Amino acid sequence: MDKLKNLKKSTKVSFLNYGLVLLFFIVVTVLANTGHLTRSLQGQLIPIVSYIIMALALNLVVGISGELSLGHAGFMSVGAFSGVVVSMTTANSIPNGGLRLLLAIVIGALLAGIVGVIIGIPVLRLNGDYLAIVTLAFGEIIKNVMNCLYVGVDGAGLHVSFKDTASLGMAADGKVLINGPMGATGIQKLSTFTGGIILLLLVLVVIQNMVNSRTGRAIMAIRDNRIAAEASGVPVTKHKLIAFVTSAAMAGAAGALYALNYSTIAPKKFDFNTSILILVFVVLGGIGNMTGSIIAAALLTILPEMLRKFADYRMLIYAIVLIVVMLATNNEKIRALLRGLGKKNKDAEVKEGAANE
Secondary structure, eight states: OOOHHHHOOOOOOHHHHHHHHHHHHHHHHHHHHTTTTTTHHHHHHHHHHHHHHHHHHHHIIIIIIIOOOHHHHHHHHHHHHHHHHHHHHTTTTTOOOHHHHHHHHHHHHHHHHHHHHHHHHHHHSOOHHHHHHHHHHHHHHHHHHHHTTEEEETEEEEEEEEEEEEGGGGOOOOEEEEEGGOOOOOOOOOOHHHHHHHHHHHHHHHHHHTTSHHHHHHHHHHHHOHHHHHHOOOOOHHHHHHHHHHHHHHHHHHHHHHTTTEEEEOGGGGGGGHHHHHHHHHHHOOOHHHHHHHHHHHHHHHHHHTTTTGGGGHHHHHHHHHHHHHHHHTOOOHHHHHHHHHHHHHHHHHHHHHOOO
């Protein structure tokens, strides 16, 4: 009976998340078609979707797995630059922009997942603050590697160097794709809002099915009591690695979508501050709460643009809003009020069901 109730609850939450995403898509489409969507907000649509995917991916590690990762911007950068390279090198062979975007997202997710495996195998044997510190270090390492990376392409194929563009050894007709700390320039903008929404829905399907699966229950058991789960025969490192690599792959896909929305992208965009920003979305939305992550990522990405008219004071107002939201969500009285409202609604549903019978 309890399993049936939990299944019904998880199904309701899943449909709520899908409904939120589809409602967001419909509202934005209607506003855009009627001319009520400003150019500033139009430019924020792809970043909003990318940050929502990043928040969901990080919540899989922080909320479901119970581990604190501070290096997800590194996985995002791997997906971003690999996606850019794929997009630019296949421009002649695959003229269709949608197919190139799909290929870039898939390759970005795959490479970020591989990096997640390389990092996760040694790191996930750690716990607590040690894990957070090491993931932070790996995030900074990935950023610095990208700062030293030079990639070019000519008739002979790709050329990679960690020195400078002169050491790439390209032919005269060669083209530099990634130019060290300057990043990638001349990117063709392939990302679309519709493509981003489809990717977001796929990410939700993967996460919600994983959480409700046997693997997801094992991951949450490890989160709740690692010793008891290990004593019950649950392979701890394996399940933590599954969650971590899945999250890294999603971050890579989000990075590819994000990068192909701009004509220029630099490694400094994916620094420690970006990882903390994503963590803020997760914390304010509620750790383990996917619905909260969607709402928090969308609102907090739009908020700085809405406050732009306040010029120098907008980031101060943004910080105050974050503090107020944090205090409100951690206030016992407000929580009790919300629980009371939820109980009243539940009692009303029970009474209505009894009356119908």
